[in-house]
Amino acid sequence: MKAPPFAYRLAEDLPQALDLYARSAGDAVYLAGGHSIVPSLSLRLQAPALLIDISRIAALAGVSLGPEGLRIGATTPHAVLLEDPLVATHAPLLAEAARHVAHPAIRNRATFGGNLVLADPASEFPAVVRALRAELEVEGPEGARQIAAEDFFLDLYTTALQPGEILRAVLIPPPAPGQLVAFAELARRQGDFAMVGAAVRLVPKAGVIGTADIVFHSVGLTPMRAVAAEAALIGQALDAATIAAACAAVAQDLQPGDDPVLPAATRLHLAGVLLGRLLRRVQGEWA
Amino acid sequence: MKQALELQVNGEAVALMVEPRQTLADVLRDSLRLTGTHLGCEMGVCGACLVLLDGKPVHGCLTLAVQAQGCAVTTVEGLDASGEIADLQAEFHARNALQCGYCTPGMLMTAQALLKRGAVPDRAEIREALSGNFCRCTGYEAIVDAIAATAAKRGAA
Numbered sequence: 504m505k506a507p508p509f510a511y512r513l514a515e516d517l518p519q520a521l522d523l524y525a526r527s528a529g530d531a532v533y534l535a536g537g538h539s540i541v542p543s544l545s546l547r548l549q550a551p552a553l554l555i556d557i558s559r560i561a562a563l564a565g566v567s568l569g570p571e572g573l574r575i576g577a578t579t580p581h582a583v584l585l586e587d588p589l590v591a592t593h594a595p596l597l598a599e600a601a602r603h604v605a606h607p608a609i610r611n612r613a614t615f616g617g618n619l620v621l622a623d624p625a626s627e628f629p630a631v632v633r634a635l636r637a638e639l640e641v642e643g644p645e646g647a648r649q650i651a652a653e654d655f656f657l658d659l660y661t662t663a664l665q666p667g668e669i670l671r672a673v674l675i676p677p678p679a680p681g682q683l684v685a686f687a688e689l690a691r692r693q694g695d696f697a698m699v700g701a702a703v704r705l706v707p708k709a710g711v712i713g714t715a716d717i718v719f720h721s722v723g724l725t726p727m728r729a730v731a732a733e734a735a736l737i738g739q740a741l742d743a744a745t746i747a748a749a750c751a752a753v754a755q756d757l758q759p760g761d762d763p764v765l766p767a768a769t770r771l772h773l774a775g776v777l778l779g780r781l782l783r784r785v786q787g788e789w790a
Numbered sequence: 791m792k793q794a795l796e797l798q799v800n801g802e803a804v805a806l807m808v809e810p811r812q813t814l815a816d817v818l819r820d821s822l823r824l825t826g827t828h829l830g831c832e833m834g835v836c837g838a839c840l841v842l843l844d845g846k847p848v849h850g851c852l853t854l855a856v857q858a859q860g861c862a863v864t865t866v867e868g869l870d871a872s873g874e875i876a877d878l879q880a881e882f883h884a885r886n887a888l889q890c891g892y893c894t895p896g897m898l899m900t901a902q903a904l905l906k907r908g909a910v911p912d913r914a915e916i917r918e919a920l921s922g923n924f925c926r927c928t929g930y931e932a933i934v935d936a937i938a939a940t941a942a943k944r945g946a947a
Contacts, residue, residue: 504832511793511810511856534854541813541852542833554810556857582846606922607900608840608847694921 577616815850
């Protein structure tokens with residue numbers, strides 16, 4: 504199908520984008536890579552009067568490193584996350600996850616920020632930014648604010664962004680000393696939506712696990728933090744018994760529903776299998 | 791309301807009026823009559839509409855034409871005319887790597903982008919690169935064969 508008619512304006516900078524939105528009476532959508540919005544328009548799931556193109560705003564672009572961590576502009580395409588040396592060094596979990604996001608041509612144009620604000624529960628990046636305890640920098644009609652990734656994903660395709668707000672950049676804090684990370688997903692075909700995926704971040708403390716972040720995707724309405732599995736790890740040595748306990752605890756954390764692709768019990772089983780693989784991978788790197 | 795659009799298509803400067811709702815693939819096909827770019831799913835899944843935007847493969851169906859302002863677009867007609875994929879086309883032909891041919895322009899775009907990376911890809915890498923290109927006729931085997939054969943020949947050259 505073809506999209507219904509709409510008006511289009513290219514915003515030169517953030518104030519102009521916010522101003523265009525303010526004059527739209529709420530009937531505008533921001534456009535960057537367009538890889539969620541354009542299909543949604545074509546399927547006529549959305550019909551805004553105006554698209555405000557923010558893809559060429561310099562303030563939303565680029566990857567840089569500062570004392571607060573790695574700052575990734577919202578319009579950074581997925582392909583850059585795969586290839587950027589700063590990302591490879593300072594946020595390897597993100598580069599690892601990017602390999603699993605869709606297909607090469609999609610990754611050339613789809614943007615990191617667009618992926619996060621869509622908040623598709625099957626998507627990899629929301630789980631990764633939550634596991635890395637990233638901060639999201641937002642600009643809006645009321646000014647700038649920062650939202651923790653932990654508080655950003657509220658429900659299915661629903662985030663803490665308010666009408667008119669624009670995700671400007673994602674700040675990934677510097678890795679904690681000794682931090683180990685791993686990402687993996689199970690999908691039937693490369694690039695397909697995962698049956699289940701997970702991002703893991705562990706920080707050792709005095710020979711045991713001091714901090715644990717385990718966030719699953721494709722198993723709930725949002726990226727799902729596995730609190731019980733994390734609790735099973737904290738304060739323990741990373742050995743076979745601890746890993747088994749964490750995998751068993753996943754059943755308390757996740758309650759996937761049955762769907763046409765996969766019965767809930769299978770999805771839950773796969774989540775435990777995947778977490779076991781990830782923790783054994785991290786165990787191999789444990790000092 | 792139509793807006794002015796200026797871009798380069800297959801090396802030639804083009805200026806025309808487009809509706810914001812027209813995708814790049816629509817404009818290439820309907821306004822410029824470059825019908826080698828095929829539209830399948832129109833939602834970024836099948837890969838038949840791939841074109842090069844500033845040298846990188848993108849979905850013509852997911853890119854609004856107005857967003858290509860000032861950009862350089864290369865379609866399969868452009869790749870064909872330049873001769874840069876003649877070897878790849880010959881391998882597709884020799885191995886029957888197409889039947890109905892609907893997916894072929896997108897396959898050629900993906901294959902050429904993969905081959906231009908330099909290293910000779912193995913079959914798993916070729917399959918991974920093709921994961922966003924659907925073919926409903928061939929079963930992919932002959933397509934992978936054709937790309938692998940071209941990669942080997944270019945690698946040896």
